[in-house]
Every structure is written in C-alpha cells, then in structure tokens.
Amino acid sequence: MSTLAHTMMTAARPADSGLVGPGELDRYPYAESPGADRVGPSPWDGSDPELGRVGRRATGSRGRGLHGQLVQQLGQMIVSGDLGADRPLVPEEIGQRFEVSRTVVRESLRVLEAKGLVSARPNVGTRVRPVSDWNLLDPDIIEWRAFGPQRDDQRRELSELRWTIEPLAARLAAGHGREDVQQRLGDMVEIMNHALAQGDGITFSRADAEFHTLLIQLAGNRMLEHLSGIVAAALQVSGGPVTGCDRPTEVSLAHHARIADALAAGDSHAAESAMRQLLTVHPEVERVVPAPREH
Numbered sequence: 001m002s003t004l005a006h007t008m009m010t011a012a013r014p015a016d017s018g019l020v021g022p023g024e025l026d027r028y029p030y031a032e033s034p035g036a037d038r039v040g041p042s043p044w045d046g047s048d049p050e051l052g053r054v055g056r057r058a059t060g061s062r063g064r065g066l067h068g069q070l071v072q073q074l075g076q077m078i079v080s081g082d083l084g085a086d087r088p089l090v091p092e093e094i095g096q097r098f099e100v101s102r103t104v105v106r107e108s109l110r111v112l113e114a115k116g117l118v119s120a121r122p123n124v125g126t127r128v129r130p131v132s133d134w135n136l137l138d139p140d141i142i143e144w145r146a147f148g149p150q151r152d153d154q155r156r157e158l159s160e161l162r163w164t165i166e167p168l169a170a171r172l173a174a175g176h177g178r179e180d181v182q183q184r185l186g187d188m189v190e191i192m193n194h195a196l197a198q199g200d201g202i203t204f205s206r207a208d209a210e211f212h213t214l215l216i217q218l219a220g221n222r223m224l225e226h227l228s229g230i231v232a233a234a235l236q237v238s239g240g241p242v243t244g245c246d247r248p249t250e251v252s253l254a255h256h257a258r259i260a261d262a263l264a265a266g267d268s269h270a271a272e273s274a275m276r277q278l279l280t281v282h283p284e285v286e287r288v289v290p291a292p293r294e295h
Helices: 002-008 065-080 091-098 102-114 139-146 151-173 179-198 201-218 222-226 228-237 250-265 268-281
Strands: 118-121 125-128
Touching (some): 065 091, 065 102, 065 139, 091 102, 139 228, 151 201, 151 228, 151 250, 151 268, 179 201, 179 250, 201 222, 201 228, 250 268
Antiparallel strands (some): 118 125
C-alpha cells in the first residue's frame, strides 16, 4: 500500500510552455530603466519585504527554483489586482525588488506571457493584460484566482465546469474496457479507503485527484483529456484545509467506489449517475476556500 501511494498519488501537472528557447530572450526591446514609462507609484512600494526574497520562500514554487517562485509571486500579484491591467513591468525594477537576475525575470515574464497575463511588444515593453485575455483554464491561474479577490467567482465557475465535464467523462469511460486504467481506479479507491481509516487527508486528496484524472483519460476523448488539469486544480483549491474533496467521508468514498464498479461493468448510465451524486455531495459553491497551499 505505501509503495503504491508514493508512486501514484502525485497528480502530474503539465510543463510550462512559456519557457524561452535559445536566443529568444531579446525578442522584444524591454525598457531598461526602472522608472521608464511608469505611471504613478511603484507597485512594489509598501509591499511585504519578504516578497522580495523569492529564493528564501517556498510559495508555490512547485520545485522550479527562483524562476518558478517569481512566476508564482508575479502571477498572484496580477490576478489579485495588485498589478493592474496595462501596468508596465520593467525587468530591472522586478529584478531589484525580488533580488533575482535579469535572466530569471525574463524567463518568468515569458511564462506569464504564455498564460495570457502579460504581453510584450516592440518599443512598448511588457504590460499586464486585462482579465479577458487570461488563459483562465491554466491550472496556475485557477489556483491564483481561488486564493484572491475572485475566489467566489472561481469557485462557482469550477463547480459548473465539473458538472459539465465529469458526468460526461464517466459515461464515455464506461465504454472503454481498458483494464489497466480500471485497475488503477480501483487502486485509488483502496488508497482513499486506507487514508480515510488513518485520518490521512493529504493522501486521500492525492488519490482523489488521481482518480478523477484517470477517469477523464479513460473517456477516450482527447479534448476532454486536455481538461483533466482543470479538474485536478479544482480539487486542489476548492476543498477544506488540507484535502481536495472537502473532508474525506464514507459517503464520498462510497460514490467513488460505485463509479469504479460501474466503469468495470461497462454501465455508462450508472457511472454518470454516480458521478452526479458525488458532485452533489461536494458542491464547491458551499465551501470556504482555504489559505494558499505551501509546497
């Protein structure tokens, strides 16, 4: 049990697509002066001094070092509104404030650009983009919104998306007899059962996220599979203090088991019905979003 839990619990996150390639750092002529093209006071003035030491904090870095931590810090500031739309982002100023190199700043801005949070244009530099341009399906943006001023909207939107995605995925998955994936779904239910008995909310949460990711993959629809990261992010940010599916309960576990059994039996109606019952047991709109997770 312990080996299986350690090897299968951590849900995989897609790699960032915004990392720069060789020779791409100077694609745009960013402003060099910290005071260039600035309107009003610096967005960094008066902020928590510890935010400037990204190498000394573990704020959602996901193991990506200084670059990942800076992406996290800047992303949270943009999504929370601390860095408003059309705000110029000057690499030198960011580097000085967060005590990182210019290369780290540029790589981080490229990732944020890929997420739709910022834009870089010749002779203009990098600016924050409006919400309408953000990639709201990006798992990082989902998390940042869930812990910011837009938490209520994010929670409701995630709940509505899950109601759209997961019952359909369960119905489709019942028609695909991939025994290897069905066995892994059963393994996840077993791990959740063991975690519930041990009061281990973290392991329960990870098995829960893996269960839902596997189910969507089993549906055999590549477009739905592309959305599996959304469901995983929803489970991580919309639950209780340490779990992704509210507090682990026997009722929740029973619904997961019924879904797995229906899939193994090829009963699409029962699988879809059990998934709807599970989502009803855990309506995200009724939850209080916890503080940001430490990694």
